[in-house]
Amino acid sequence: MYIILGATGHVGSAVAKSLLQEGKEVIVVTRSTEKAAEWEKRGARVAVVDIHQKNAFRKVLQKGSRLFLLNPPAPPNSDTVQEEMASIAAIFQALEGSGIEKVVAESTYGAQPGIGIGDLGVLYDMEQGLHKLDIPVSIIRAGYYMSNWDSAYDSVVKEGKLYSFFPPDHRLGMVAPQDIGKVAARLLMAPTSDIGLHYVEGPQLYSPGDVAAAFGKALGKTIEVVPIPPDQWESAMQQAGFSPKAAASMAAMTRIVIGADFEVAKNPIRGVTTIEEYVREMIDQQQGQPA
Numbered sequence: 001m002y003i004i005l006g007a008t009g010h011v012g013s014a015v016a017k018s019l020l021q022e023g024k025e026v027i028v029v030t031r032s033t034e035k036a037a038e039w040e041k042r043g044a045r046v047a048v049v050d051i052h053q054k055n056a057f058r059k060v061l062q063k064g065s066r067l068f069l070l071n072p073p074a075p076p077n078s079d080t081v082q083e084e085m086a087s088i089a090a091i092f093q094a095l096e097g098s099g100i101e102k103v104v105a106e107s108t109y110g111a112q113p114g115i116g117i118g119d120l121g122v123l124y125d126m127e128q129g130l131h132k133l134d135i136p137v138s139i140i141r142a143g144y145y146m147s148n149w150d151s152a153y154d155s156v157v158k159e160g161k162l163y164s165f166f167p168p169d170h171r172l173g174m175v176a177p178q179d180i181g182k183v184a185a186r187l188l189m190a191p192t193s194d195i196g197l198h199y200v201e202g203p204q205l206y207s208p209g210d211v212a213a214a215f216g217k218a219l220g221k222t223i224e225v226v227p228i229p230p231d232q233w234e235s236a237m238q239q240a241g242f243s244p245k246a247a248a249s250m251a252a253m254t255r256i257v258i259g260a261d262f263e264v265a266k267n268p269i270r271g272v273t274t275i276e277e278y279v280r281e282m283i284d285q286q287q288g289q290p291a
Contacts, residue, residue: 001025001063002026002027002064002066002067003061003063003067004016004026004027004028004029004067004068005067005068006071006072007028007035007044008030008032009073010147011142011181012068012070012181013181014177014178014184015068015181016028016039016042017181018181018184020042020043020044022185022189027044027045028044029049029051029057030047030048031049031050036048047063051091051094052090054093054094057090057091057094058094058095061094061098061099062099065101065102066102066103067102067104068106068184069091069104069105069106071087071088071091071106071123074087076241076242076243077241077242078243079243080118080243081121081246084122085125088122088125088129092129092133095133101192102136102137102192102195103130103133103135103136104137105137107123107126107139108120108123108142109142109257109262110253110261111124111262112124112262116248116249117252118249118252120253127139137195138194138195138198139197139198140180141197141198141200141265142199143173143174143175143199143200143202144172144257145177145180146174146175146278146279147176149162149282152215153282153283153286156212156223157219161223161226162208162215162223164225165227166208166257167207167227167258168207168209168212168225168227169207173201173202173205173264174201174206174275175200175202176202176273176277176278179200180271183269199265199269200268200270200271201265201268202271202273202274202275203271206275208227209225211279214279217280218276218279230251233250233254234247234248234251235247
């Protein structure tokens, strides 16, 4: 039995769908009863539980043998680092005595020690904590999620502008969530001896300019990339609903990503979904058309 955290999000749902397609038994963990029926129709079992209720969550873990660990993102209007570290601690406590025989965890490119650098620091601490557990672990360090551009849909459609914290020509190892999901499912099904660190990117590097071109091609119009100056990052994030602490952490993380101040894989696992394919499908979904 495979237990999936984060199945209501892009990556977690891709992992669960990939396993179900392979005929595997899946338990989806969610706090939302509204999501239960949808997953049950797909053939999954659903456990409605808060991961911070460690005893209840441990009972769910005891029903399975493999866990996909995606630390749930904290609300942006909170102290995201503090909230996400608390979630990791709760998951680790529930894993003790759970009988889980293998964990596949979702991390990120750029994970590194540090305070106030958003997910880069949080997920690095998660990686280190997992290595201390007596459980075989595979860690996926994924590139920049293509789904991060979903929020650009409104401004692209209404204004013809793609706002970006990155320079228009800054190339990133963007990757589609569905490709990460397939890699995670494969690692979950692999023997417990198949562990270690796995880097995942898309078929090639992409820039915000490439993203704008993909939107333009799909919509049949020219899209302008509008870079947001670094001195305006935090104010822009706060206007979007981020708390001051969350905005500061996100800005610090963005600076690290732009500076490429982290280890990059020479031969990453490459997904097959192009930015053009991802954007086209996302627009179809936004417009209520069949993907």
